Amino acid sequence: MLLEARNLHIGYGDAPAVWDVSLEVGGGEIVAVIGPNGAGKTTLINAIAGLLRCRRGELRFDGADMTRINAHAYCSHGIALVPEGRRLFAKMSVEENLELGCYLPSARSARAQSLERVYSLFPILRDKRRQPAAELSGGQQQMVAIGRALMAKPRIVLFDEPSLGLAPTVVDAMFEIIARVRADGAAVLLVEQNVLKALGIADRAYVLEQGRIVAEGLPGDLLQQPHIREAYLGV
Amino acid sequence: MPSATLLGQALISGVLAGGLYGLLAMGLSLSWGLLRLVNLSHFALAFLAAYIVYELGTSYHVEPWWSAAMVVPLMFAIGAGQHWLFDRFKVNELASLLITFSFAVILEVAIQLYWTADFRRYETEYATRSIKAGPFYIPVLELVLCIVAGLLAWGTWLWLRRTYVGKALRAAAEDPAIAAAYGVDHKKLAYLLSGIGAAYAGIAGTFIALIATLAPAQIWAYLGVVFAVVIIGRLGNPMGALLAGMLIGASESIAMAVLSPAWAPVVSFSVLIAILLWDPEWL
Numbered sequence: 209m210l211l212e213a214r215n216l217h218i219g220y221g222d223a224p225a226v227w228d229v230s231l232e233v234g235g236g237e238i239v240a241v242i243g244p245n246g247a248g249k250t251t252l253i254n255a256i257a258g259l260l261r262c263r264r265g266e267l268r269f270d271g272a273d274m275t276r277i278n279a280h281a282y283c284s285h286g287i288a289l290v291p292e293g294r295r296l297f298a299k300m301s302v303e304e305n306l307e308l309g310c311y312l313p314s315a316r317s318a319r320a321q322s323l324e325r326v327y328s329l330f331p332i333l334r335d336k337r338r339q340p341a342a343e344l345s346g347g348q349q350q351m352v353a354i355g356r357a358l359m360a361k362p363r364i365v366l367f368d369e370p371s372l373g374l375a376p377t378v379v380d381a382m383f384e385i386i387a388r389v390r391a392d393g394a395a396v397l398l399v400e401q402n403v404l405k406a407l408g409i410a411d412r413a414y415v416l417e418q419g420r421i422v423a424e425g426l427p428g429d430l431l432q433q434p435h436i437r438e439a440y441l442g443v
Numbered sequence: 444m445p446s447a448t449l450l451g452q453a454l455i456s457g458v459l460a461g462g463l464y465g466l467l468a469m470g471l472s473l474s475w476g477l478l479r480l481v482n483l484s485h486f487a488l489a490f491l492a493a494y495i496v497y498e499l500g501t502s503y504h505v506e507p508w509w510s511a512a513m514v515v516p517l518m519f520a521i522g523a524g525q526h527w528l529f530d531r532f533k534v535n536e537l538a539s540l541l542i543t544f545s546f547a548v549i550l551e552v553a554i555q556l557y558w559t560a561d562f563r564r565y566e567t568e569y570a571t572r573s574i575k576a577g578p579f580y581i582p583v584l585e586l587v588l589c590i591v592a593g594l595l596a597w598g599t600w601l602w603l604r605r606t607y608v609g610k611a612l613r614a615a616a617e618d619p620a621i622a623a624a625y626g627v628d629h630k631k632l633a634y635l636l637s638g639i640g641a642a643y644a645g646i647a648g649t650f651i652a653l654i655a656t657l658a659p660a661q662i663w664a665y666l667g668v669v670f671a672v673v674i675i676g677r678l679g680n681p682m683g684a685l686l687a688g689m690l691i692g693a694s695e696s697i698a699m700a701v702l703s704p705a706w707a708p709v710v711s712f713s714v715l716i717a718i719l720l721w722d723p724e725w726l
Binding site: 257258259278279280281282283284288289291295297298299300304307308309311312316356360 | 607610611613614617618620621622623624625626627628629
């Protein structure tokens with residue numbers, strides 16, 4: 209397994225937000241974590257990206273123990289985050305945002321090819337490369353956030369609610385891009401509220417509710433479960 | 444109304460004097476804008492550097508340029524050492540004001556203990572030299588100061604714009620957690636930037652030793668003006684700091700020539716308030 213989490217407890221202050229969560233992502237897999245607002249999805253993905261410390265449990269990436277290393281070392285293992293709400297460096301230009309993605313020496317040497325790849329994936333960003341990231345539309349900002357992650361030459365890309373706040377047509381394009389990312393060789397861990405879309409693209413999925421995994425399996429099987437149909441699809 | 448020549452001379456002297464404001468503002472602006480630390484002891488460090496240059500020059504007859512070569516690395520080390528404390532005690536923006544204020548007071552007392560409260564003047568052959576350009580006199584030391592400040596501001600600006608380290612510092616100023624997720628070790632960079640800020644205080648101090656009369660209480664003399672300069676020049680923007688310094692220097696000098704010298708201290712804050720009210724796009 210590329211990514212392995214065993215019995216993770218993550219939280220702020222006294223109350224853990226994520227309880228005893230175990231999940232796995234294999235190389236080249238797309239794994240979705242679905243669940244309602246406030247279930248702890250973002251907490252979970254931030255901990256896997258190194259932004260939050262795990263209180264208890266085991267987190268391994270390609271065999272390496274990730275619980276003891278510094279936040280800024282996660283990226284060098286090949287983990288790249290597309291955070292909720294994009295979190296671009298708003299005052300910096302589009303191209304500077306992308307360049308931050310290849311900050312680490314290993315990715316920096318491939319800067320030119322990586323930039324070319326991102327611009328061919330998102331041609332509009334080439335035209336806007338000198339503009340401050342804050343001036344872009346929501347969809348374009350999401351492209352920059354994804355591009356920034358791809359610049360890091362990641363082995364896994366963590367997507368946190370990539371469709372949030374985007375127009376429906378842009379959402380479709382976003383999920384196509386996620387499929388492209390996998391086709392290019394990286395694994396994907398996807399956290400989404402858009403359950404149908406997420407299950408449509410994922411190889412496997414976990415259901416997170418109130419900080420715990422309540423179900424896991426193949427998307428087709430999950431869609432058959434009465435609880436999932438009722439809670440997430442309203443049927 | 445004074446003559447055109449007098450006004451022209453006032454403008455030249457003011458812009459050149461403003462170079463020192465800009466030079467002092469640069470280090471302060473960098474740590475405030477990029478690390479969210481307001482270092483009030485920046486001025487005390489500059490004066491410590493000035494006193495050391497003075498001491499080396501008067502007691503050991505070391506040329507000021509050689510003294511600078513020793514003092515600037517020393518200030519870099521002190522700046523990085525200060526940052527160790529900020530980091531160790533997780534100092535935030537407001538706490539940094541209080542802590543560095545106490546640093547400044549301690550340094551002031553230390554300077555007073557060693558060099559006494561007497562006025563000290565480092566007499567050099569450079570101090571009185573000037574170039575005559577038409578009807579105007581251009582003091583050489585101040586001109587050199589402005590050239591040095593200009594090169595530093597430009598170099599720093601390029602460093603922040605063009606290098607990965609510079610971009611990482613700007614990114615971390617906006618969102619440290621996400622910058623870290625892409626491999627930016629902000630802690631390490633913050634030490635570097637704190638050192639650089641203090642090294643700029645060392646350069647400013649060298650010029651203060653050559654231009655001004657030294658006294659421990661003088662540490663506070665530049666505080667108000669330079670704060671106004673930092674804000675007008677935009678936080679974290681070295682070119683802005685220098686240009687704002689020259690703007691304030693020129694305004695003070697013109698006010699002194701047209702109104703009276705007593706008006707000078709009012710000018711910097713009047714300009715600041717006017718600019719804040721005007722609220723131009725670049726601010």
